[in-house]
Amino acid sequence: MRASWWTRGTLGGLALAAALTSGCARPAAQAGGTGDAASRVYVAPGQYDEYYMFASGGFSGQLAVYGLPSGRLLRVIPVFSQDPEKAYGYSEQSKPMFETSYGFVPWDDAHHPSLSKTDGLNDGRWIFINGNNTPRVARIDLAEMNTKEIIEIPNAAGNHASPFVTQGTEYVVAATRFSVPTPQRDVSISTYKENFGGQISFVAVDPKTGKMSLAFQIHMPGFDYDLARPGKGPSHGWAFFTSYNSEQANTLKERNASQNDKDFIAAVNWQQAERCVAQGKAKNWPTKYAHNWVDASDVAHSEMLTGSKVLEPGDCPGMVYYLPTPKSPHGVDVDPSGEFIAAGGKLATVIPVHGFGRIQKAIADQAFDGQVGGIQVLKYEAIVSCEVKEPGLGPLHTEFDDKGNAYTSMFVSSEIVKWRVSDCAVLDRIPTYYSIGHLLVPGGDTRKPDGKYVIALNKITKDRYLPTGPELAQSAQLIDITGDKMQLLLDFPTIGEPHYAQAILASAIKDKQIRTFPLAENKDPVATLSEKDARVERKGNVVHIYMTAIRSHFVPDNIEGIHVGDSVYWHVTNLEQDWDVPHGFAVTGANTSELLLMPGQTRTIAWVPERPGVLPFYCTDFCSALHQEMQGYIRISPRGAGTPISFNTPK
Amino acid sequence: MSRSSRLWLAAAALSLALVYWLPLWHISLKAPQYPEGLGLYIAVNKIVGQSPQDLSSINNLNHYIGMKVITPEDIPELRFMPWLVAGLIAVGVAAAASGKRFMLYTWTGLFLAGAVAGLADFYRWGYDYGHNLDPHAIIKIPGMTYQPPLIGAKQLLNFHATSWPAAGGWVLILAVAAGVLLCLREFRAARRTPSPMPAPAPAVA
Numbered sequence: 001m002r003a004s005w006w007t008r009g010t011l012g013g014l015a016l017a018a019a020l021t022s023g024c025a026r027p028a029a030q031a032g033g034t035g036d037a038a039s040r041v042y043v044a045p046g047q048y049d050e051y052y053m054f055a056s057g058g059f060s061g062q063l064a065v066y067g068l069p070s071g072r073l074l075r076v077i078p079v080f081s082q083d084p085e086k087a088y089g090y091s092e093q094s095k096p097m098f099e100t101s102y103g104f105v106p107w108d109d110a111h112h113p114s115l116s117k118t119d120g121l122n123d124g125r126w127i128f129i130n131g132n133n134t135p136r137v138a139r140i141d142l143a144e145m146n147t148k149e150i151i152e153i154p155n156a157a158g159n160h161a162s163p164f165v166t167q168g169t170e171y172v173v174a175a176t177r178f179s180v181p182t183p184q185r186d187v188s189i190s191t192y193k194e195n196f197g198g199q200i201s202f203v204a205v206d207p208k209t210g211k212m213s214l215a216f217q218i219h220m221p222g223f224d225y226d227l228a229r230p231g232k233g234p235s236h237g238w239a240f241f242t243s244y245n246s247e248q249a250n251t252l253k254e255r256n257a258s259q260n261d262k263d264f265i266a267a268v269n270w271q272q273a274e275r276c277v278a279q280g281k282a283k284n285w286p287t288k289y290a291h292n293w294v295d296a297s298d299v300a301h302s303e304m305l306t307g308s309k310v311l312e313p314g315d316c317p318g319m320v321y322y323l324p325t326p327k328s329p330h331g332v333d334v335d336p337s338g339e340f341i342a343a344g345g346k347l348a349t350v351i352p353v354h355g356f357g358r359i360q361k362a363i364a365d366q367a368f369d370g371q372v373g374g375i376q377v378l379k380y381e382a383i384v385s386c387e388v389k390e391p392g393l394g395p396l397h398t399e400f401d402d403k404g405n406a407y408t409s410m411f412v413s414s415e416i417v418k419w420r421v422s423d424c425a426v427l428d429r430i431p432t433y434y435s436i437g438h439l440l441v442p443g444g445d446t447r448k449p450d451g452k453y454v455i456a457l458n459k460i461t462k463d464r465y466l467p468t469g470p471e472l473a474q475s476a477q478l479i480d481i482t483g484d485k486m487q488l489l490l491d492f493p494t495i496g497e498p499h500y501a502q503a504i505l506a507s508a509i510k511d512k513q514i515r516t517f518p519l520a521e522n523k524d525p526v527a528t529l530s531e532k533d534a535r536v537e538r539k540g541n542v543v544h545i546y547m548t549a550i551r552s553h554f555v556p557d558n559i560e561g562i563h564v565g566d567s568v569y570w571h572v573t574n575l576e577q578d579w580d581v582p583h584g585f586a587v588t589g590a591n592t593s594e595l596l597l598m599p600g601q602t603r604t605i606a607w608v609p610e611r612p613g614v615l616p617f618y619c620t621d622f623c624s625a626l627h628q629e630m631q632g633y634i635r636i637s638p639r640g641a642g643t644p645i646s647f648n649t650p651k
Numbered sequence: 652m653s654r655s656s657r658l659w660l661a662a663a664a665l666s667l668a669l670v671y672w673l674p675l676w677h678i679s680l681k682a683p684q685y686p687e688g689l690g691l692y693i694a695v696n697k698i699v700g701q702s703p704q705d706l707s708s709i710n711n712l713n714h715y716i717g718m719k720v721i722t723p724e725d726i727p728e729l730r731f732m733p734w735l736v737a738g739l740i741a742v743g744v745a746a747a748a749s750g751k752r753f754m755l756y757t758w759t760g761l762f763l764a765g766a767v768a769g770l771a772d773f774y775r776w777g778y779d780y781g782h783n784l785d786p787h788a789i790i791k792i793p794g795m796t797y798q799p800p801l802i803g804a805k806q807l808l809n810f811h812a813t814s815w816p817a818a819g820g821w822v823l824i825l826a827v828a829a830g831v832l833l834c835l836r837e838f839r840a841a842r843r844t845p846s847p848m849p850a851p852a853p854a855v856a
Contacts, residue, residue: 516704551711577704578711579687599704625715626789 037489041478043070048510051442051503053455054113054127055476058497061108063129063140068442068453068503069478071492079138079147080108080131084593088147091595092569092604093524096302099290100134100152109133111160111499112438116210120167120232120338120447124508126210128163128172135159137172137203139210143512147294151212154289154308155182155219156199161228165205167236171215171270174201175225175241179248182219183285192250196222199310200241202270211293216277216309217285218320220266221373222248224257227331227397230270232447233338235356237271240341244328246372257328258347262380264322264372265332265343267359276316282309297523298601314374321363322377323354331397331438335406335421336447340385342406342421344395351395351408353424355385386424391417396437397500399444401451401481407444409436409456416456416479418486430486432456432477433464441481442503450505454479454486457498465493474498515579517600526571527602531555536647542567543645549583549597550575551624554617557632561645564609564638570595570617573602584620587634594620609636652755653840656833657747660755663829664743666822667736670695673819676773677701678799680709682809691721692817693773695732698723716797716808717788718780728772735765752837759830766827774801 043049049067052074057064061081065074082089082098089098089106098104108131116126126148127140135153140146153159158177165172175198181187182197198220203212223243230239246263249256276282285308292302313320323341331344341354361367362382369377394412401407405427408417414435418428438457442450456477465473473493480487519529528534528546534555537544543566548555554572562568572585574597585595587607595603609615619630637643652660674692679701681688689709690701698721700706710720723729739762746754781798790808797807804813816824 518703551714576708576711578708579704 037487040480041069041071041490043067043072048506050506052506052509053440053442053476053501053503054115055457055494055498055501056110056113056129057495058111058474058499059109060496061110061131062495063110063113063127064495064498065145066476066492066494067506068455069490071476071478071490073495075145076495077140077145077147079129079140080110080136080150082106082593085596087593087595087603087605090593090605092606093299093602094294096300097147097150097292097294099292099302099304100136101154101288101290101304102134105134107133108136110138110496112163113500113502114163114165114172115502115504116169116205117165117167117446118169120236122443122446122502122504122508123169124504124512126169127502128165130159130162130174132158132160132177135174135176137163137174137212139205139212141210142509144514148210149212149291149293151203151214151291152289153199153201153203154214154287155184155217155285155310156180156201161200161225161241163203164228164230164239166230166239166270167232169205169207171202171204171230171239172212173228173230173239173241174203175199175220175228177224177226179222179224179245182222183287189250192222193248196248196250198223198225198243200225200266200268202273212291214289214305214308216273216282216311218268218273218311218313220313220320221375223264224253225266226329229332229334229341229445231334231338231356232336235334235338235341237269238356239268239270240323240332240334241266241268242325242329242332242343244330244346260327262324262326263328263345264377265325265329265341265354266375267321267323269319272319273311273316276311276319277309281315282311284308285310296521297527298517299524312374318363320375321359322372322375323359323383324369324377324380325352325354326350331395331409333398333400333406333445335400336402336449338447340421342398342408344397344408346394346396346411348395349390351388351391351398351419351424352380353385353387353421354383358383358385388417388419388424388426391419391426392429397439399439399441399454400449401441401444401454402449403451405451405481407439407441407454407481409439411435411437411459416454416486418481428484428486430479430488432458433475433491434458434460434462438498438500440501440503442505445502451481453489454481455501455503457494457501459497461493464491476501515599516577517598519573519575519577519600522573522600522602524573524602526569526604528571528573529575531575531650534647534649536561536645538566538645541565542569544569544571545647547572547585548575549573549585549619549630551581552619552626552630554585554619554630554632555650556647558648559632560635560637560647561643562609562634562636563641563643564612564636566609568607568609569604570607571602571604572597574599576600581623582621583623583630585617586620587617588615596621609634612636612638612641652747652750652752652833652837656755656837657750659829660758660833661744661747663826663833664740664747664758666826667740667743669822670736670819671733673822674699674817675819675823676814677817678812678814680807680810680812682811684809694819695736696729698726698729713797715789717785717791718797719783721780726776732769739765752841755830755837756834759827759834762827762830766823770801777801 051068053066063077078088115122135156139149153174156176157180160177161175163172179196200218204215224245226242228241245257326348327345329343362378367379367382392410392413398408436456478490576599674694676693679690
């Protein structure tokens with residue numbers, strides 16, 4: 001027995017207002033969970049989880065790896081933020097990863113992980129994630145779980161609708177969340193309507209190496225492009241981008257961008273765009289953007305690229321259509337069949353489901369409802385397949401199971417609603433704690449979802465965990481979806497804000513994890529592959545220390561002849577070839593970070609000693625029974641003292 | 652020799668060629684920190700880790716107890732063993748072709764002598780690695796030596812070491828067993844039927 005939805009909705013709205021003002025806790029009766037939940041998420045010591053879950057670290061800039069169903073945090077992969085623990089962004093070999101056209105940008109806001117796909121299924125090769133603030137896309141290798149490449153997206157701002165790979169990883173997409181002057185220039189903000197534009201970008205992915213390159217961009221009307229999903233199956237070749245602010249407001253968007261009853265989903269036929277580019281219809285915009293990648297020896301490089309191929313929708317008929325969609329749509333999600341496209345209108349009272357076949361028919365029949373910015377707007381009635389009525393408040397994102405059902409997150413009413421794709425009938429709902437953003441079903445964006453769990457990714461935790469001062473964790477909640485009723489099983493905190501996450505069966509990538517870097521393949525020019533090659537070389541006031549680390553000593557471990565003000569480069573190579581034997585390196589007073597060296601890896605840290613004395617250096621990663629002994633000394637002489645370079649090597 | 656003995660002998664001799672592909676012996680080491688195990692395969696011409704990095708890992712661990720570095724290039728046996736096996740194959744095939752019992756006994760004798768010498772040599776190397784330790788070793792335990800078992804299992808500090816024939820070793824064992832059984836069979840056959848008299852020369856017309 002349920003109260004009328006509208007009554008409940010109103011009360012929900014009031015409850016939200018109350019929660020925002022008073023921060024009150026929910027009654028214990030609503031805490032969720034079921035009696036036998038513990039046994040269903042228990043992974044015994046030494047046993048493995050069934051899935052890897054990759055969750056964005058949000059404003060931490062990183063990507064976190066969890067096991068499911070246990071919710072155990074396994075690793076934090078550094079992506080868009082410097083990480084002194086791993087020397088990521090501090091070592092000379094990794095610093096180029098942070099280059100952009102704005103210079104060295106050591107932080108970003110990571111949002112949406114997207115697993116690479118073959119034929120619409122997760123293939124376990126790479127995972128991509130977007131940097132929202134300084135528009136970037138990163139590629140992470142899933143055999144190494146490290147960031148291998150970062151490409152900047154030019155002519156854009158706020159890369160939110162990204163990366164969302166196409167069915168065969170032909171492209172990762174990107175779109176601007178903040179329209180900006182296109183091209184960038186000095187204009188008055190009040191000239192938004194005349195001068196500001198959006199940009200939808202397609203970044204090609206090399207099918208063998210994964211290497212990314214900017215293929216083309218589409219210059220769009222100046223709305224805020226929010227989220228995206230490429231099509232699959234029948235809709236392969238298309239990609240769908242939500243937008244809000246069709247009002248084109250440039251201030252107080254909270255209100256001014258919330259006036260129109262419908263905004264637009266941009267349906268982009270990227271195969272048509274490819275044809276137009278091939279026909280020379282794209283214009284070359286002068287622009288500058290960074291492309292950074294890691295080579296086979298684990299050394300990062302950066303290049304500054306120029307120029308971008310930009311298509312105007314008016315120059316390429318049939319490339320873009322607008323699908324009117326209520327109201328300020330956020331998520332746009334394509335069901336496993338590739339036929340149905342669900343839109344989560346943040347302020348909408350229904351969830352519209354567009355039919356891809358209907359869209360094609362509307363285009364053929366020219367069922368247009370005018371034009372916006374030179375783009376044909378299709379008739380809403382012609383394209384909508386059904387609407388989920390009274391779904392809840394603040395629908396955002398939808399994922400799918402393997403039984404024809406959809407799961408939509410409701411931010412305002414803080415719940416997940418389950419509905420049937422074929423007729424939009426609501427089947428079930430379950431509260432989340434609290435204010436769910438994205439959600440995921442393992443494989444939920446593929447042709448074959450694994451309909452076992454849905455995971456809620458929540459923005460607010462309030463009373464869910466022991467309080468930790470004003471800053472509280474965000475959370476994920478594991479919910480069983482195998483039965484008719486959804487059941488909450490587990491509630492676990494996450495690093496940063498887990499905007500979106502994707503999960504893949506552990507068996508797909510577990511056995512291809514790299515254990516060591518083969519020394520024989522280490523071509524880093526500053527590598528020292530044997531203790532007898534360890535040495536110290538001075539070139540002017542630059543000193544290169546070529547050092548090795550192996551249990552449980554450094555070579556050399558006594559170094560003299562360094563002077564105050566020298567630029568000292570510590571090039572340390574871990575000679576171990578044994579699994580799980582990293583070494584660390586740190587020297588007193590270094591104003592950078594430690595080095596953390598995986599077996600077979602070379603890392604360099606730059607250091608300028610500032611006062612005379614003898615300083616110790618040591619291994620920071622407990623490597624062996626004699627780890628404490630793994631240390632050495634470096635002597636710093638006063639400027640101009642003339643102490644000759646000397647160092648010891650093995651007897 | 653009977654026809655079937657000759658065929659069996661030829662098969663046993665030719666089967667030895669398998670040891671060019673299959674390792675002879677497997678030494679495995681397990682410790683709490685190495686749940687996946689470390690191990691070495693000893694083949695007729697090389698020593699390799701059971702995982703690509705195992706030889707360097709074992710050498711690195713051995714430096715704590717002052718054991719010499721195992722460098723396969725410095726073990727001369729690995730250079731001439733392939734030729735010994737080739738010789739055994741040649742003699743075996745020749746014996747089968749000739750059909751002479753004496754050749755069978757010779758082949759089996761050579762083979763047995765080679766096997767005993769090989770095991771003795773293996774023991775000698777194990778003894779040398781296990782006993783001749785660096786006096787400045789990091790870990791020194793009075794009375795402790797680190798010779799791996801010739802065959803069987805043994806606890807060496809935190810490592811549980813086992814040493815067993817690998818696939819190629821089993822080929823050798825089966826081949827030498829076949830040789831011994833053929834010798835017995837032919838020896839008995841020889842006692843039952845005296846060696847045939849030379850055939851009378853055909854009358855000349």
